[in-house]
Amino acid sequence: MCGIVGYVGPDTGARPLDVVMEGLARLEYRGYDSAGVALVAGDEVYTQKRAGKLANLREALEGDTVPSAATAIGHTRWATHGGPTDENAHPHRGGADGKLAVVHNGIVENFHQLKQELLAQGVTFTSETDTEVAAQLLAAAFAESGDLTEAMRSVVNRLEGAFTLLAVHADAPDTVVAARRNSPLVVGLGEGENFLGSDVAAFIGYTKQAVELDQDQIVTITPTSHTVMNFDGTPAEGKPYEVTWDAAAAEKSGYDTFMEKEINDQPHAVGDTLLGRTDADGKLVLDELRIDEANLKDIDRITIVACGTAAYAGMVAKYAIEHWTRIPVEVSLAHEFRYCDPIVSDRTLVVSISQSGETADTAMAVRHARSLGALTVSVCNTHGATIPRESDAVLYTHAGPEIAVASTKAFLAQITACYVLGLYLAQLRGGTFADDARAVMAELHEVPDKIASLLTEMDRVKEIARFMADTRSVLFLGRNVGYPIAMEGALKLKELAYIHAEGFAAGELKHGPIALIEPGQPVFIVVPGPDTPNELHKKVVSNIQEIRARGARTLVIAQEGDEEVLPFADEVIRVPHTSPLLQPLLTVVPLQIFALHLSTAKGLDVDQPRNLAKSVTVE
Numbered sequence: 332m333c334g335i336v337g338y339v340g341p342d343t344g345a346r347p348l349d350v351v352m353e354g355l356a357r358l359e360y361r362g363y364d365s366a367g368v369a370l371v372a373g374d375e376v377y378t379q380k381r382a383g384k385l386a387n388l389r390e391a392l393e394g395d396t397v398p399s400a401a402t403a404i405g406h407t408r409w410a411t412h413g414g415p416t417d418e419n420a421h422p423h424r425g426g427a428d429g430k431l432a433v434v435h436n437g438i439v440e441n442f443h444q445l446k447q448e449l450l451a452q453g454v455t456f457t458s459e460t461d462t463e464v465a466a467q468l469l470a471a472a473f474a475e476s477g478d479l480t481e482a483m484r485s486v487v488n489r490l491e492g493a494f495t496l497l498a499v500h501a502d503a504p505d506t507v508v509a510a511r512r513n514s515p516l517v518v519g520l521g522e523g524e525n526f527l528g529s530d531v532a533a534f535i536g537y538t539k540q541a542v543e544l545d546q547d548q549i550v551t552i553t554p555t556s557h558t559v560m561n562f563d564g565t566p567a568e569g570k571p572y573e574v575t576w577d578a579a580a581a582e583k584s585g586y587d588t589f590m591e592k593e594i595n596d597q598p599h600a601v602g603d604t605l606l607g608r609t610d611a612d613g614k615l616v617l618d619e620l621r622i623d624e625a626n627l628k629d630i631d632r633i634t635i636v637a638c639g640t641a642a643y644a645g646m647v648a649k650y651a652i653e654h655w656t657r658i659p660v661e662v663s664l665a666h667e668f669r670y671c672d673p674i675v676s677d678r679t680l681v682v683s684i685s686q687s688g689e690t691a692d693t694a695m696a697v698r699h700a701r702s703l704g705a706l707t708v709s710v711c712n713t714h715g716a717t718i719p720r721e722s723d724a725v726l727y728t729h730a731g732p733e734i735a736v737a738s739t740k741a742f743l744a745q746i747t748a749c750y751v752l753g754l755y756l757a758q759l760r761g762g763t764f765a766d767d768a769r770a771v772m773a774e775l776h777e778v779p780d781k782i783a784s785l786l787t788e789m790d791r792v793k794e795i796a797r798f799m800a801d802t803r804s805v806l807f808l809g810r811n812v813g814y815p816i817a818m819e820g821a822l823k824l825k826e827l828a829y830i831h832a833e834g835f836a837a838g839e840l841k842h843g844p845i846a847l848i849e850p851g852q853p854v855f856i857v858v859p860g861p862d863t864p865n866e867l868h869k870k871v872v873s874n875i876q877e878i879r880a881r882g883a884r885t886l887v888i889a890q891e892g893d894e895e896v897l898p899f900a901d902e903v904i905r906v907p908h909t910s911p912l913l914q915p916l917l918t919v920v921p922l923q924i925f926a927l928h929l930s931t932a933k934g935l936d937v938d939q940p941r942n943l944a945k946s947v948t949v950e
């Protein structure tokens with residue numbers, strides 16, 4: 332939920348602050364309620380922190396005399412314990428001398444009990460946060476051992492919950508010590524300098540050499556070393572890897588917002604996710620899967636666990652995977668999964684979908700599924716994140732870093748990866764659809780160009796969005812694979828434009844929601860292509876007539892050449908032709924553009940909508 336950066340280098344100067352501020356700017360998407368830095372300067376620790384966005388911290392630093400330092404940590408916050416105030420912003424100091432500073436991501440669940448203990452010892456607190464408790468415990472432990480790593484080890488063993496902690500101490504000036512439990516942390520290796528970050532974006536401008544850490548590990552970085560140990564004190568080693576994208580991928584590249592850039596990245600997100608999935612004979616090969624083929628052949632049930640947009644990708648995938656494999660697929664919101672007494676056996680494949688690979692609800696669902704004996708596959712966009720590491724297998728999406736809080740390109744990449752998985756299972760199990768896998772893959776390969784051409788035809792959608800800046804409510808209808816797209820369109824509008832929006836299955840209208848229709852009510856309708864089986868096209872056209880007869884303003888998303896919608900559409904937004912199951916990869920695009928431009932027309936912050944954060948690392 333929060334962004335964390337750490338740096339230690341050889342020279343005292345401005346570089347540590349610059350590195351940390353640049354890292355925080357790249358991580359601001361993780362939380363933007365407040366921000367702060369700590370620098371180890373001489374025998375003191377300098378801190379500066381401010382409520383609000385990073386710009387407030389930057390302004391405060393510019394108006395202050397900031398000391399030179401070789402070591403720095405920084406934090407951008409999504410508030411959990413205590414509101415977004417200057418006092419509650421991180422870093423927090425520990426010890427009567429204030430020589431220790433800590434930044435923290437996650438929640439210390441037993442902080443209340445620990446705080447009572449410290450209060451009884453006469454420790455005073457300046458914030459309402461759980462983090463300050465950890466800072467005070469660390470300062471006390473450091474006073475005893477004089478060793479920051481040892482202090483961290485003794486403290487983390489007393490903490491419950493999920494956390495990443497970074498600590499510096501004025502008496503250990505060339506060291507940053509960090510610990511992680513169920514919360515992200517990566518190490519960046521430079522030449523004579525080292526880095527820490529919640530994700531590699533924190534230091535991608537300086538190095539591509541990263542080290543993955545396991546859960547319950549502590550890492551100590553100095554300018555020339557990184558040392559890893561487990562919480563029980565045994566030595567450990569991280570897993571080195573090279574980041575495959577560069578700083579430009581995490582920048583706006585001339586677009587006004589990350590969201591706009593990421594929408595325009597979508598042809599690549601789909602294309603790259605398809606790369607290397609077939610052999611020379613066109614047969615699907617999923618090397619990453621690492622699950623015995625015999626076990627995969629044997630599965631009799633698939634459960635998809637995910638949250639938000641990722642869950643809608645799962646709902647789209649359900650239609651396709653069931654159609655191709657005839658295996659029953661259930662989609663469970665990850666936060667509900669553990670508590671619904673799920674039916675899982677060793678023949679159940681639990682597929683988690685997560686862009687970040689850090690979503691706590693999804694991670695907990697995967698752990699629960701594994702404890703019940705399921706096979707687990709993670710569809711994930713973030714190399715080495717918690718969820719893929721804890722799954723039996725991973726199918727990476729290759730969307731590149733997604734920075735905007737609203738998920739766009741990751742959504743298309745998730746659908747694509749799930750389709751590849753479904754086709755692979757169909758191929759493995761044989762039967763009618765095994766033969767179709769090749770044809771579907773060929774059609775999937777045409778999708779990136781179709782998205783690219785669709786993106787050039789969005790001027791009218793942008794205009795409609797601008798005209799609708801004062802709209803108070805928008806409804807979205809869809810059917811079959813268009814139903815999750817309707818819900819995704821509504822979610823985008825809620826999170827970006829703060830407008831009441833709901834997505835319905837079009838067939839459900841007559842069972843209640845049609846009562847919402849009054850003259851002028853805008854309704855987007857995602858129309859299935861005319862070649863969709865079971866006359867779904869006709870049925871949705873009838874739904875459009877029904878709401879139009881009651882005064883709705885109909886904004887129709889229909890395939891090129893679909894003339895039947897024309898008499899009942901106030902606006903028609905055209906998408907290129909594809910076979911029915913692939914349509915979501917196109918129909919969602921105008922809805923993303925609509926939400927982006929309506930939010931912009933309202934003057935809102937598209938990339939960092941209120942109350943949200945990119946990665947939800949708390950339950």
Ligand code: M6R
Pocket residue numbers: 638639640641684685686687688689690693736737738739822826945946947
């Ligand atoms: O990182 P994840 O894919 O696990 O995130 C899941 C949801 O939190 C995420 O998709 C969220 O709904 C987005 N803000 C929607 O745009």
